Amino acid sequence: MKHRVPWFVMSAAMLVALHAGGRGPQATNEPAQVIEVTARKYEFNPAEIRVKKGARVQLKVRALDRTHGMQFSLYPEGANEKGAAGLRLANDQKNWKIEQNQERVVELVADRAGVYPFRCSVFCGFGHKRMKGRIIVEE
Secondary structure: OOOOOOHHHHHHHHHHHHHHOOOOHHHOOOOOEEEEEEEEOOEEEOOEEEEEOOOEEEEEEEEOOOOEEEEEOOOOOOOOOOOOOOEEEHHHOOEEEEOEOOEEEEEEEEOOOEEEEEEOOOOOOOOHHHOEEEEEEEO
16 A cells, blocks of 8 residues: 655655755854844944854844834845855845834844845935945955
């Protein structure tokens, strides 16, 4: 008698295998480097975040004055945007909404050296376009 494995069991097994195979920030066994970031009209503080290649990072982002957003470039400046991204973010999400007085934890792994810009993605006034920062991944 043949035993058939239900499709949902196979699907779940495939997802677990993919997840364990290096997708997502939890793939590295190193403890996360925790960096606190604040967002307020027209600035992130710190606006420049330096991490080592291979580092697992938790950004604890708090919006101080209103709702802001944080959108990341997954490829370093000047790089071809084909192939594997240099930053791996949880759930492949690259855009986060941060409500006023709430903390949002953004987890990432820095796989490739380079400069990765981020910016506010929720309009916050006339200086909104200046509200940017960058993650610098060093060898």
